[in-house]
Amino acid sequence: MVEPLSGHRVPAWRRYLRFWGADSGRDLDDELRFHLAARYDEYVASGMSAADARIETERRFGDLTRVREQCDAIDSQWNRERSMMDIVQRIGADLRYASRQLRRNASLTIAAVACLALGIGANTAIFSVVNAVLYRPLPYADPSRLVLVGEGLPRFGTDNFGVISRPEFSDYQRLDGRIFASSAIYEPAELAISGGADYPERVGTVHMSWNLLAVLGVPPARGRNFVATDGDTATESTVIVSDALWHRRFGANPSIIGQRIDVDGWPATIVGVMPASLQFPLPGIGGQPADVFVPFKFRPSMEFMRGNSYETYFVGRLASGVSLAAAKRAASDLAASLPTIHPDKYSHEWKTVADVFPLRDHAVQDVRKPLLILLAAVGLVLLIACINVSSLMLARAAAREREISVRQALGASFGRLVQQFLAESAVLVAIGTGSGVLIAVWLARLLAEHAPADVLHAYSVSVDARVLAVTGAVAIVTTVIFSLVPAFGARQNSLTPSLHASTRGSTAGLARQRARRTLVVTQIALALLLSTAAGLMLRSFARAREVNPGFEPRNAIAFRTGLPTARYTSSESVVQVEQRLLGALRRIPGVRYASATSELPLAAAGGSAQRFAISFEGKTLPSIPIAIGEIVYDGYFDAMGIRLRDGRGFTPSDVPGGLPVAIVNETMAKRYFGSESAIGHRIKNGSPESPSKWLTIVGVASDVNQVAVDKAPEPEFYTPATQAATNGVGFLRGPGFIVRTAGDPAPIMAAVRRAVRDVDPDLPMVGLKRMTDVVDASMASRYFNTVLLAGFALLALTLASIGIYGLIAYSVVQRTREIGVRLAIGAMPHEIVRLVLAQGTRLAGVGVVIGLAAAFGVTRLMQSLLFDVSPLDAAAFVGSAALLLIVAALASYLPARRAARIDPQVAIRAE
């Protein structure tokens, strides 16, 4: 507060305070105090009394407090602006200086930027995939509240099928309002459609309770959603189609609503088109996104499926405030009470259990781990790249030792130096990140295109805001690390020695060399870890390729078709047209065998192995045997190239009225009959009391990898299609055909199409492919992961070798004089080469030992990605260690050769 009239003078010590900068509040007080004192003096001098002079001075001045406040406001705002401008200017100057420094060392800058761009680019691309699959919200309303209910029958050896039995929907719906806000069921299928475009097509469809889209919270983009009456059996059939199908078959015609489309041969009216963003179902919860949504028409006859057919997904939206744990409890209580509610349908011995899990968790369960492993791998690559850049910066800090010392001597604080280094790293990282993001955009597109269908195709992979935010965070962390490393180098640096030291190398230089050596050893260890992981993947891939799938993929083509229920109503008519198709195929010149099956091997061919509970006559087993059941036509084993180990194949004489027969695979024969022959024993679909017929085993076929090349064969039994309807195992309506030729099957593909069209022009054909392509496609996922991991390992190796090269080359320059002396006193050039090489390989050796230890610890995390290879596979470990040592030796050889060529005379005089 101002004391206006004290004649008080500014104390002398205040001047020293001003040394640290202006104190605007005090200054203002001083200024005003001077004014008041001067005015007062003048009044007193003119003869006024002290009291009058005081009153008059104050009157004349006006409101002192207000003036002070106004001035203070102006000053403090000004100070703020000034300090802001100072900072901006200083940053600007730092950045300009940094760019100049970086431009002066163009080659070093390019190397650093390239390392960063590769590291950040690869990271951003992989993260964009991880983000799309694991983190970005699914395109449904409030997707985190969506859950699936899956039942399991512990007696069958499974606690969770991931699905329920369709009639149980009415039971689970009783949880609506209490546990679920709403719930729906769906079953994915693949059905023939026609309408719109003039070709028949088989597309992914979803049969669903009418409210499914409402539960997902995604209304159609055009037309209307389903209402309860769409599920009535009395009303006409209605469907909603996908945006993709609308474009593909209807040319995006806006008048699609109300048009007819035939689904599985049955006419239906299109009432809506879904938005393009809707992707449902997803791989893992029903397969590829569907093109046609069909409401169930519930009939009482469906009750027969209760408790014996599990293929219905139940999706619920958790009611607000209900936790997952509460839902789990409610579902499991409900499952336990099912046998009490429907005593005639459930056996009390076969306890039913149920579990509830978030929709996304289930959808990504198979791809989550591989993706996270890839992300970890690419993170290591970035770390290696960062170490390279740090190492380069350290080398440069060494070269700038004098400059830094001078700046310290001139009064640059440690903080100021950090700021300067920060600016240099920021420029470097900004350029590196910018180029990295460009690489990532391109790489992400490449990944999305080439990823196997079961991983990514339902997700839209792109570099979005979240990906950019993560990249930005990575870039900031990187910047800070880079700037701290050389700055701390500068701190250790005591002033005098480096000002005095010439290029001969000071103690600080040695410390820096040690730091760089540590970095390079770390790099080698990380690169070894990655290449070991890649080695394990490559060995697994090779093993998987070597697997004999149990059939002969060469010289065979396969395709599927579907026989619409509307056109082919009875089992007889189905068998009849399938026989005609087989006849037409067998008549094509060049065809050796043709047959058909309910399940083409390998999931990639579109087969979905159907499993049955079976019984063995006269055997009681501790758990119920489950086996894949396959219905085939005669000649199937010849056409597929499956060898018969025992007995006979099916023949045209296995007619409906004849002896019901079956052929089992080796796994089944061994598991249930041991060394005894399976021939002549009888098996049955279902429990021993079930009405289906006992089937006499007439042959044993060699094992086929029915699900995937890298999944072990399961017990399996074949029944003849001609007897299927009477055997009680159903009959073929979506058969897969296999056609075997003597040579390359490609030339007969057109003839195959023609043959099918001649029999029925409305039959759609799906997936006409060489069987060899089917085998490849079934390994697409493994191939994808292997290629990526191997690519990252290669990148890591390259970066690490650059690191070694940089270090050794630099130390050769530092030791020029020493090497010169050695040469002068008689060392041979090859001894110099050995000396320098030893330096490189010694470092590599240390890195390899550390890397092997690390790999030993972590490779077991990738166990589930490996096939027939131990996570501690010696070949992968030894191979990558050897590879690292060779690379290190090569990277040191170039500088070593240069060292050997040093001219001793020049080298000694150089300083």
Next chain:
Amino acid sequence: MPPDTSIDLLQGTLDLLILKTLSWGPTHGYGVARWIQQITGDVLRIEEGSLYPALHRLDKRGWIDSEWGLSENNRRAKYYRLTTRGRQQLRTETSTWGVFVDAVSKVLTSTEQPSWSNR
């Protein structure tokens, strides 16, 4: 910072008076007040306190500059000095003032009657 565009007559006038006063040479706030009183015969009766916000604002705009110094009777005082930019500003404002005064006196001294006048 955008320039203060309020055409508060008093403030604008005060600024102009300060700039003009400082154009004679550096002085402190009290000196400015004294000079204006002396020249105008104290007709304007400016509250002396109101000079200071004006001085600080002009300082911030870069039209005047400040520096601590010793007054005639050996007291520490803050001296203000016109900067080059301040001098330019003074020229601009002086001519604006001339135009303003002209315009106002034209209205006040006009003998012509407006068309709506019924006098």
